[in-house]
Amino acid sequence: MLDKKGIAQRIAQELQDGWYVNLGIGIPTLVANYVPEGLSVEFQSENGILGMGPFPYEGEEDADMINAGKQTVTLLPGASIFDSATSFAMIRGGHIQLTVLGAMEVADNGDIANWKIPGKMVKGMGGAMDLVASAENIIVAMMHTNKRGQSKLLRQCSLPLTGVKCVKRVVTNLAVMDITPQGFKLIERAPGVSVDEIKSATEGRLVIEGDIPEMQL
C-alpha cells in the first residue's frame, strides 16, 4: 500500500520531457518532489506562474510570490508571470499537458467531484472546473477509500460534480486505474496489494484483464 508520497512518486512516472504541468493542492503538490532525473518539466500555478521552483530559503519569502495554495514559492530560470485571465487562457486553451488533482469521488465514467459537500463544506471550486473541463490529460491522486472506509471510486458520484467524463487515470494508495468505457481498468497494483483488496475497495465497475503487475517505484 502506498502513502501519499508514494502516490505522488508513482504519478511522477507519468511525466514526459518538455511537459507543462498543473498540480492541485494536497497530494498533487508532492509530485514536484519526484521529477525523474533528466526530465525538464515546468510547473504552472493558476494564479499566474510558469516555472515554479522550490520554497524560498528562510528569510527570503516574498509575499508577492505565492502559488495557488497561497504558499510562498520561488521561480526557476525561464519562469514567467502573467495574470489570471492569461493563466486560464493557457489552461482552457489546452496548453498544459498534464493536470493532477485530488478528488472526493471519481465515477467509473470519468466524472469527478471535489469541491462541495452540500450543507457542510463549501469552499468553492477554485480553478478545478476549468482544469478538468479543459485538460486532455487528467490524473486524479487520492486515497482509494474515505476515512470511514467507503470507496471513493464509484459507479456514480453522489456529491456535486466538478466535471463530467474528464478523468483519464486514477492513482490511489492501492492501484493505478484508467477510465475506459467499461469502467475503471486496473493497470497496476500498489506494492503488496492484491487484486481482491482493490476489488473490494472499489464500488464502481472494475475491469481486470490478465495479470496485473505491481508498481515499480
Next chain:
Amino acid sequence: MLDKKGIAQRIAQELQDGWYVNLGIGIPTLVANYVPEGLSVEFQSENGILGMGPFPYEGEEDADMINAGKQTVTLLPGASIFDSATSFAMIRGGHIQLTVLGAMEVADNGDIANWKIPGKMVKGMGGAMDLVASAENIIVAMMHTNKRGQSKLLRQCSLPLTGVKCVKRVVTNLAVMDITPQGFKLIERAPGVSVDEIKSATEGRLVIEGDIPEMQL
C-alpha cells in the same frame, strides 16, 4: 468653406481634457495638430499604442514604431504599448472617448460606409467596424460631396455598410451636423457658407431649426 485642415481644426474643438481619442487615416489624423492649449488628450493607435507623439526627427525613425497608417511615429511620456487583442479590447470595451474617422457615405440615420466599393476598391475594413460598433462618440470627418459633386450625406447608404446607426456628428467642409431621429440636424455653417448651399449639397433629410451660427475657428 473649410479645407481639410479646417475640418480637423473644427473637430479638435470637440476634444475634452483627459480623453482618449482614436483618429482614423486621412483628415482625422490632422486633428492631432490642433489640440487646444492646456488640454491633455491621449491618442490611441489601434495597432497597439496609447500616447502617440509626433513624427520622429529625421534619422530617428524606428521600423518597430509605427501607427495604424504605417507611418513612423514617436511616443510621449506616459505612453504604453500593447498587442492588437488588448488594443481592440480597449476599443470594444468603450474605453476610448472619441473616434474620428473618414467616410465615403453617411446616412441620416447614422449609418456609415467607408470600406468597400464592390468590384472596384476592396482594401478591407481594418479596424473601422470595431470602432464604429463600439464607440459611444463617433465623429465623421469628410468632404460634403464627392469628386463628381454628389452628396455624401444620404437618405440611405448605397455602398456596403461599415456600421449601422452609429455616427453621432458629421463635420464637413460645409457644416457641422448631428445625427437625430429626424435626420442630419444642422449645427454650424462653415465660414462663408449659406444654409441654402448646405441644403443643396445634402441628399439626406436635413433639419434646420432657427438661426444656424457660423463656426468659430
Next chain:
Amino acid sequence: MNKLVKNAAEAIEGIQDGMTLMLGGFGLCGIPENCIAALAEQGISGLTCISNNAGVDDFGLGLLLQKRQIRKMISSYVGENAEFERQMLSGELEVDLVPQGSLAARCYMAGAGVPAFFTPAGYGTEVAEGKEVRYFNGKPHILETALEADFAIVKAWKGDRFGNLVYKGSARNFNPAMAMAGKITIAEVEEIVEPGELDPNFIHTPGVFVQRIFEGTNYEKRIEQRTVRQKTQS
C-alpha cells in the same frame, strides 16, 4: 492627464451602499489593502463584491465581512475564512461561486466589450444550471456572460499619474482583468513614479483602464502560508 488622488478615502468617493465592486488579489496577495480599510472605515454596506477569495477572518475582505458590509460575494474559492462560511451557511450572505478561469474571463470580457462567450468549464455541473449549452468540435460548452462592476479596485506595484500600472510577481493575478472591467477603476500602488519612468514596452495595465490612482501606505502584505526550506543542504 492627471488621475492622482490623495488617498484611499478620496479614491473611493462615490462608492455607495448596494453597489457592485471588483477587488483584485489572490488570497491575501495583491489585494488593495488601503481601499479595503477605507471601505471598512466608512461602513459602506450592502455591497456585492467580486473577488477570487474573501480574505481571512481579520484581513482582506474579511474586514468587510466582519462588519456585515457585504451582501453578496462572487468568488471561486472561499476556504480560508470561518466567518465567511458561517454567514454563507446561515444564509446571511449570498454567495455565487464561479470557476476561477470563468471568473477571470468574465472580468476580462467585460473590459473587452464581449458580453458573452462559450467555455467548457462547469459543463454538467451546478454552475451550468440555466445556462445555454452548445457543442463546438464535439465538445459541450456553456455560455457565460461578462461581469461588470460599478467600481474596480486594484493593487499594483508602481504606477504613474496617467494610470499606467506595473505589478510585481504573483501579486498580479486578477488585478489586470479587473482593472479593465470597472466603470470606474481605482488603482492603489506602492509607488507613484513620473510619467515616462515606466518603460512603455512593459506596462501591464495601460492607463486608459484606470480613472483614479494613489500611493498607498503601510502595506502589511500578510503571508497566508509561509513555506520555506532550510539552507543547511545546498
Next chain:
Amino acid sequence: MNKLVKNAAEAIEGIQDGMTLMLGGFGLCGIPENCIAALAEQGISGLTCISNNAGVDDFGLGLLLQKRQIRKMISSYVGENAEFERQMLSGELEVDLVPQGSLAARCYMAGAGVPAFFTPAGYGTEVAEGKEVRYFNGKPHILETALEADFAIVKAWKGDRFGNLVYKGSARNFNPAMAMAGKITIAEVEEIVEPGELDPNFIHTPGVFVQRIFEGTNYEKRIEQRTVRQKTQS
C-alpha cells in the same frame, strides 16, 4: 525545456501544402521575415494565411502571393498590395475580410479555449451575414468563432530556449495573440538570450505557447511610410 531550432528552414518543417498559417505583423512591422523567406524558397502552396495585412508587392506576404503559394487570405486590410488586389478581383485568390478587432480576438480566443464569443463589430454589415445575432443591454452583437491554425509564425525581439518572448514597440501587434493560437507556434527572434535573462515579470508571451524558436538573420525591417519632422524648429 529546449525549443531551439537552427534556422527558419528547420522551424517550418512539417508545414505542408494546403495548411492554415497565422502570421504576425501589422503592415511590414513585426513580420516573421525569415520564415516567410523560407516558405517562399520551399514553395509550399495552397496555403490559407491568416494575417492582418498581405504585405506589399515585393515584401512580406507579397513574396508568397507573387509565387501563387496562397490560396486564401484572412485579413482585415489589404490595401497596400497591387498583386493582391489583382488576384482577388480576378478570383484567383479567395479573401475573407474580417474586422481587425474581431481578427485579433478570434486568434486570442482560439488560444484561450473560447470557441465562440459575441461582439458588436460588423453587426448590420456583410460581415454579419449568416451569423447569429443576439442583443445584450439592448445592443445587437454577432457570434464570432475562434480561428485556429496548423502553425502560427510570430516575430519577437528577444526570446529564450523556453520559448519566452519579448516584443519591441508596435512590432508586438498581432504576434502575442497568434502565438497563443497555433497548434504549433514558431517564433523567430532578433536575439536568443539565456533563460533567466528576461525578467519573468515582463515576458509578453510565456514559453508555454511556443513550440519552436530560433534567432533570425538579416532583418530588413522595411518602413512603409517614412514620416519625419525637421529638427529646425525645436
